[in-house]
Amino acid sequence: MLKYMAHxxxxxxxxxxxxxxxxxxxxxxxxxxxxYIDSDTCADHGACVNVCPVEAIQSQPGRALGHKxxxxxxxxxx
Numbered sequence: 001m002l003k004y005m006a007h008x009x010x011x012x013x014x015x016x017x018x019x020x021x022x023x024x025x026x027x028x029x030x031x032x033x034x035x036y037i038d039s040d041t042c043a044d045h046g047a048c049v050n051v052c053p054v055e056a057i058q059s060q061p062g063r064a065l066g067h068k069x070x071x072x073x074x075x076x077x078x
Contacts, residue, residue, distance in 0.1 A: 006044040006046070006059060006060070007037060007042075007044060007046060007048070007049060007057055007058065007059055007060065008037060008057070008058060008060045009028070009034060009035050009036055009037055009056050009057050009058075010056045010057075010058055011033075011034060011056075012054050012055070012056040013033075013034035013035050013052075013054070013056040014034075014053075014054055014056070015030070015033075015034055015035060016053060016054075017035075018051045018052060018053060019035065019048035019051055019052055019057065020035075022047040022048045022051050023045075023047060023048055024043070024045055024047060025041050025042060025043050025045070026041065027041040027042040027043075028048060034056070037057075046059075
């Protein structure tokens with residue numbers, strides 16, 4: 001079952017890792033081309049949003065797409 005996410009990391013992510021230490025639940029995971037938010041562990045604190053230098057972390061209420069689905073989606077685009 002997928003959790004509805006309030007925040008997602010978009011394709012503008014540069015993998016700078018500024019968000020990693022800000023996540024209190026360790027829910028930001030590394031994908032091949034960008035970071036993703038693990039919907040299974042994210043508590044939607046939003047601590048990562050303000051530290052992203054390229055504003056890649058966006059509010060997207062109602063989005064239901066787990067981290068595994070996001071990684072699969074990324075691989076299909078390559």
